[in-house]
Amino acid sequence: MPSLIIIIIAPVLQIVLSLLRVTGRIKIPLGLISFLTLILGIAVSFATMQLTNYSIMQDMPGKKCLDCGMVGISFFIMGFLITVVSVPLIGLASYVFYKMFFRVRDSSGYQPVSKACARMSG
Numbered sequence: 439m440p441s442l443i444i445i446i447i448a449p450v451l452q453i454v455l456s457l458l459r460v461t462g463r464i465k466i467p468l469g470l471i472s473f474l475t476l477i478l479g480i481a482v483s484f485a486t487m488q489l490t491n492y493s494i495m496q497d498m499p500g501k502k503c504l505d506c507g508m509v510g511i512s513f514f515i516m517g518f519l520i521t522v523v524s525v526p527l528i529g530l531a532s533y534v535f536y537k538m539f540f541r542v543r544d545s546s547g548y549q550p551v552s553k554a555c556a557r558m559s560g
Contacts (some may be wrong), residue, residue: 448479456532458540472529479521487514
């Protein structure tokens with residue numbers, strides 16, 4: 439079960455970092471956030487595969503039936519697919535959200551909508 443939690447670290451981190459970027463709390467570009475979480479997701483999938491194979495071998499000392507590592511490979515494939523599907527979707531949604539809802543263009547450049555509305559109201 440911890441392996442499943444480890445696999446979703448990259449998409450959750452991307453959501454958190456994208457929200458921080460959209461709200462203006464960090465200045466890392468959304469493309470860089472997506473790229474880094476894609477690399478992290480692949481690395482975490484590989485680490486989960488190794489962790490799963492190690493834990494299975496520790497639970498069954500002397501047994502040679504699981505030497506092929508199919509359980510670990512299944513965690514790697516599952517983690518890889520989750521990462522490859524979720525990272526671009528989260529990146530695209532974050533970019534659209536960033537452009538449509540949280541940015542207003544005025545003479546001084548881009549600024550969050552909440553600040554623009556506050557300035558217009560008084």
